[in-house]
Amino acid sequence: MSIFEVCPARIISALWLTLAAFSGIAADRDLTLVAWNIEHLAAADGTGCRPRDSADYTAIRTYLDKAGADVIAFQEVENLRAASRIFPASEYVVHVSERPARQFPECYDISNPRLMQRTGIAVRKDISARLGLRAVRQADVSELQGGHDAGRWGVYLILEHAVPDRAGSIPPHPPLHLLSLHLKSRCTYQALTGMKTRPDCAILHGQVNALSGWINSRNLLKQDFIIAGDFNRQLDQLSDEVWLRLESGGMSGTHADLEKVLHGTAHPQPYNPKFPYAIDHIIYNQALDALVVEEKTYFDTGAEKYSDHLPLFATFDLSGHGEACPCESRE
Numbered sequence: 001m002s003i004f005e006v007c008p009a010r011i012i013s014a015l016w017l018t019l020a021a022f023s024g025i026a027a028d029r030d031l032t033l034v035a036w037n038i039e040h041l042a043a044a045d046g047t048g049c050r051p052r053d054s055a056d057y058t059a060i061r062t063y064l065d066k067a068g069a070d071v072i073a074f075q076e077v078e079n080l081r082a083a084s085r086i087f088p089a090s091e092y093v094v095h096v097s098e099r100p101a102r103q104f105p106e107c108y109d110i111s112n113p114r115l116m117q118r119t120g121i122a123v124r125k126d127i128s129a130r131l132g133l134r135a136v137r138q139a140d141v142s143e144l145q146g147g148h149d150a151g152r153w154g155v156y157l158i159l160e161h162a163v164p165d166r167a168g169s170i171p172p173h174p175p176l177h178l179l180s181l182h183l184k185s186r187c188t189y190q191a192l193t194g195m196k197t198r199p200d201c202a203i204l205h206g207q208v209n210a211l212s213g214w215i216n217s218r219n220l221l222k223q224d225f226i227i228a229g230d231f232n233r234q235l236d237q238l239s240d241e242v243w244l245r246l247e248s249g250g251m252s253g254t255h256a257d258l259e260k261v262l263h264g265t266a267h268p269q270p271y272n273p274k275f276p277y278a279i280d281h282i283i284y285n286q287a288l289d290a291l292v293v294e295e296k297t298y299f300d301t302g303a304e305k306y307s308d309h310l311p312l313f314a315t316f317d318l319s320g321h322g323e324a325c326p327c328e329s330r331e
Contacts, residue, residue: 029318029321031133033316034071034311035229035230035281036072036075036280037075037076037182038075038307040076041076041083043078043081047112047113048107048115049110060306065091067300070124073120073121075181078117078118079096079116083122087122091124091125091126092123094120094121095121095157099145099153118152119152119181134159136157136158136159137156140156141214143210144181144210146184146204146207152182154229157177159175161175173321175224176224178226179225179226179227180229182232183208186198188279189240192208212245212246216254220254224284224287224288224321228283230280231281234278234279235277235281235283236263236264236265243258246258256285258285258286259283259285259288268310278299282312290320291316291318292315292317293316296315298313299311
């Protein structure tokens, strides 16, 4: 029996490394992903619920440059113009939710009007040269508004391997389906249903059903996926209802084997010591768990000056992505 018949995935991996050497793709296959709620990032100076000036935008942009993330799943950004102030077009391709505009009342603590809060994903342009990837925008997941008029939509990209080999084909590494979301606030730990269900929890209930449907679609098609963003929910609390429902498939009842980075770890800056877990998360299908580089996965407390949320960094080593092989060891 030839080695090709024993474990083709390992041959594919070797061919990919050879292709990388010829094409200039870096041997380092680390993909660094950040989930970050940037707190009311506005398009114009002095507006919104966290008014900023040009120096503030420059500071955030400098921080992101030093952080060196490949993909940033962000939340609470007014629009593309706002995002472009910290993700310059020379370095990033920015995708912002097409959530329809609506009017809001004043901010809680200042007299400025509240602005739109949109989700999005910023992808560094060098991701193709460095990792051989391209990002393909998909339709927004509008179902994540959860029955709430003009609620927050999810932004959905597929990261495909896009470096052709000499025959012009695409290396057979599976794509990554990436979703940036921002779920309903003020239901951080409470029950989603019942006699005394809070209105905010009822909205989150609908969003969880929609998210379960998205996850189940990926599972049915055997697609690898990463969901990153502000869940507004302490998924690490003991027997959290939202986490259990996501794993149980929500209304569909189809089990999903999910993982999340920093599982069970208390937040480095808990809002309330009685409820110490994070509400920002990066979760993914179990098959990707072996790719997570734990020493490069953390909340960055150095970014506390820029937002009321800390950015969550997670690094995935893609060198082994798609190599799963049910091969037996053969002499």
